[in-house]
Amino acid sequence: xxxxxxxxxxxxxxxxxxxxxxxxxxxxxxxxxxxxxxxxxxxxxxxxxxxxxxxxxxxxxxxxxxxxxxxxxxxxxxxxxxxxxxxxxxxxxxxxxxxxxxxxxxxxxxxxxxxxxxxxxxxxxxxxxxxxxxxxxxxxxxxxxxxxxxxxxxxxxxxxxxxxxxxxxxxxxxxxxxxxxxxxxxxxxxxxxxxxxxxxxxxxxxxxxxxxxxxxxxxxxxxxxxxxxxxxxxxxxxxxxxxxxxxxxxxxxxxxxxxxxxxxxxxxxxxxxxxxxxxxxxxxxxxxxxxxxxxxxxxxxxxxxxxxxxxxxxxxxxxxxxx
Numbered sequence: 001x002x003x004x005x006x007x008x009x010x011x012x013x014x015x016x017x018x019x020x021x022x023x024x025x026x027x028x029x030x031x032x033x034x035x036x037x038x039x040x041x042x043x044x045x046x047x048x049x050x051x052x053x054x055x056x057x058x059x060x061x062x063x064x065x066x067x068x069x070x071x072x073x074x075x076x077x078x079x080x081x082x083x084x085x086x087x088x089x090x091x092x093x094x095x096x097x098x099x100x101x102x103x104x105x106x107x108x109x110x111x112x113x114x115x116x117x118x119x120x121x122x123x124x125x126x127x128x129x130x131x132x133x134x135x136x137x138x139x140x141x142x143x144x145x146x147x148x149x150x151x152x153x154x155x156x157x158x159x160x161x162x163x164x165x166x167x168x169x170x171x172x173x174x175x176x177x178x179x180x181x182x183x184x185x186x187x188x189x190x191x192x193x194x195x196x197x198x199x200x201x202x203x204x205x206x207x208x209x210x211x212x213x214x215x216x217x218x219x220x221x222x223x224x225x226x227x228x229x230x231x232x233x234x235x236x237x238x239x240x241x242x243x244x245x246x247x248x249x250x251x252x253x254x255x256x257x258x259x260x261x262x263x264x265x266x267x268x269x270x271x272x273x274x275x276x277x278x279x280x281x282x283x284x285x286x287x288x289x290x291x292x293x294x295x296x297x298x299x300x301x302x303x304x305x306x307x308x309x310x311x312x313x314x315x316x317x318x319x320x321x322x323x
Contacts, residue, residue, distance in 0.1 A: 010089025109264035110197035143267030159230030178300030180318035
């Protein structure tokens with residue numbers, strides 16, 4: 001008999017959460033077979049080697065295995081989003097073969113995904129254009145305006161800014177909670193990791209180095225005579241370019257599409273998420289929430305590991321800073 005799974009994750013799971021999911025899937029003629037915890041008990045986080053890593057957000061997580069073929073599979077992702085809103089925890093459905101996929105490549109958006117910032121907004125603050133540029137960035141990430149046009153407009157506001165600003169801004173960027181444990185664990189499992197960013201190479205290089213990712217692709221700011229010219233050097237890493245890069249990297253590694261994972265938050269990530277074997281919307285914009293198959297809203301980036309079925313006991317220790 002065919003099986004599928006629902007992964008629940010949030011601050012505290014109760015029997016009410018399990019019953020709500022089972023009830024919601026009953027009309028699909030799917031029957032709850034078993035429940036397997038993925039998270040540690042809070043007491044174990046204190047005494048189990050490595051167990052304290054998940055304590056950064058103290059989430060509960062479990063896999064609910066269901067027997068039966070869903071009658072209307074296309075309705076499952078929207079139903080999971082409604083359950084999330086109702087229950088306040090992440091609710092994600094996957095066919096069992098997708099849940100157990102041999103993921104070998106994981107690619108990430110950078111801004112508002114691996115880091116807690118939109119770098120273009122930070123640079124614009126230095127240029128005295130912070131409010132103006134942040135408003136345009138928000139519209140672009142929501143998919144309300146064309147990404148290429150908006151990027152070129154925003155970069156123009158940086159004309160004349162000294163290139164020394166890049167290092168100053170890079171120094172104040174904060175990683176997203178859970179990013180270090182997530183990347184360390186993926187690398188420990190032999191998964192290639194990369195940044196595919198609509199941001200800029202200077203910062204992608206910095207984040208790659210801090211987290212220990214394998215490589216990156218991002219936009220290049222033109223600098224001349226020690227100052228930014230207000231231009232981006234083509235090609236622009238937009239939604240189509242991210243999707244194409246994902247495919248190119250996978251082919252170079254000899255991987256099938258179903259062996260890839262992509263994580264992002266903005267409208268310019270949607271094509272990448274749709275092309276990946278597992279596409280995860282991380283604290284994403286509304287359009288992305290609606291269209292993505294998988295979503296994380298109730299946990300940190302470590303929640304990606306739950307979607308891969310990696311129990312907290314198998315999470316890796318983040319590498320020391322600077323290594």
